[in-house]
Amino acid sequence: MRTMTCAFIALLAAGCGQAEQAPPAPHVPAPAPQALALELEPLRGPDIEGRLSGELGCSFSGGDAVLAVAQGHVDPAARSEMLIKRNGAVAQLAAVEPGGYDAMVEGAAFAGEGLSVEILTRGRMETGNEQVAYNATITIRSGDAEQMYPGDWTCGP
Numbered sequence: 001m002r003t004m005t006c007a008f009i010a011l012l013a014a015g016c017g018q019a020e021q022a023p024p025a026p027h028v029p030a031p032a033p034q035a036l037a038l039e040l041e042p043l044r045g046p047d048i049e050g051r052l053s054g055e056l057g058c059s060f061s062g063g064d065a066v067l068a069v070a071q072g073h074v075d076p077a078a079r080s081e082m083l084i085k086r087n088g089a090v091a092q093l094a095a096v097e098p099g100g101y102d103a104m105v106e107g108a109a110f111a112g113e114g115l116s117v118e119i120l121t122r123g124r125m126e127t128g129n130e131q132v133a134y135n136a137t138i139t140i141r142s143g144d145a146e147q148m149y150p151g152d153w154t155c156g157p
Helices: 003-018
Strands: 055-062 065-072 079-088 089-095 107-111 115-125 133-142 145-156
Touching: 003 065, 079 115, 089 115, 115 145
Parallel strands: none
Antiparallel strands: 055 065, 055 145, 065 079, 079 089, 089 107, 107 115, 115 133, 133 145
16 A cells, blocks of 8 residues: 555656646747848938038948948048948947048048948049049948948048
């Protein structure tokens, strides 16, 4: 009888252990890759108006979209400013180095709001006017994440 009681208690304990197992965790989608958070969105007039100071400017265009706008003062001690848009919000960045407008014409680096943006130019293009334009690449970085876009960097009045 004692053996049967012990076997019954063991069987009951095993059954209770199975009944007390936690249900499987609900499926939680994996977070989106960081690179998607660095995706640049086109800038529109209201995104830009009244946000930058400076006499002359540059813009980065990829395809038909303007992805970055920068302005600088003629003063070589000044730092230029840049606007980009991502995740529906406009970010304002400052040039890493002073130099005013002239320092950004052939490429520049900007930083702020946990981001860094670099414009690398190559191959000057003919514009037929006072502006200068280059084939270029814009690279946006945040931590270890990086996103690059090919396009054109155009500067001037």
